[in-house]
Amino acid sequence: MATHVHLVSHEGVYQEIEARQHRLTADEPLNNHGTDRGPAPYELLLASLAACSSATLRLYADRKGWTLGTITADLTFSRDKDGNEKIERVIGFSEKLTEEQMGRIRDIIEKTPVTKTLKRGTPITTRFE
Incomplete structure (x- = not known):
């Protein structure tokens, strides 16, 4: 791909x-x-992560026959005074899920494609023309 x-x-x-x-x-x-x-570029980065997270969870839930209702995602990027960066992701569903379903959702969200890309630190090569 x-x-x-x-x-x-x-x-x-x-x-x-x-x-x-x-x-x-x-x-x-x-x-x-x-x-x-x-x-801003970091807002676009957060939007990419939010969209991938929501879409992946929706596809997974649909395959399982689970109803999530409306999905909300609030993401924040921050950098502390030492330069350490972090992203906080808060996901909500309008439908109530069982604890077992939430356990699977917690596993799946860590395996979404953009999450995995960001966590592993994808190499970037650059060339100039």
């Missing part, structure tokens, strides 16, 4: 991104040299 995005930046930190036929933007808030015309 390969995934690709294309980015164009004409000026400042405003970014135009293409992912397949979809158009996205990224920017920084006004207080961080941006124009606030799109989410």
Whole structure:
């Protein structure tokens, strides 16, 4: 599996991104040299993790015949004064699950593709043209 995005930046930190036929933007808030015309890169990272988490849990629950109802995800990225970074992920369901179901959900969320990518620290190579 390969995934690709294309980015164009004409000026400042405003970014135009293409992912397949979809158009996205990224920017920084006004207080961080941006124009606030799109989410910041770390917000996009959190959105990717949230979307993957929700989609994976929904697919798993559907396969099991479980009803999750509405899924909510609240994610926060933080960095302490020593430079240590962490992501806090809070997931909610509008339907009540059994403790056994929640046990499986806790296992599955740690195995979602984006979770695994972030936790293992994927190598990044860069070349300039």
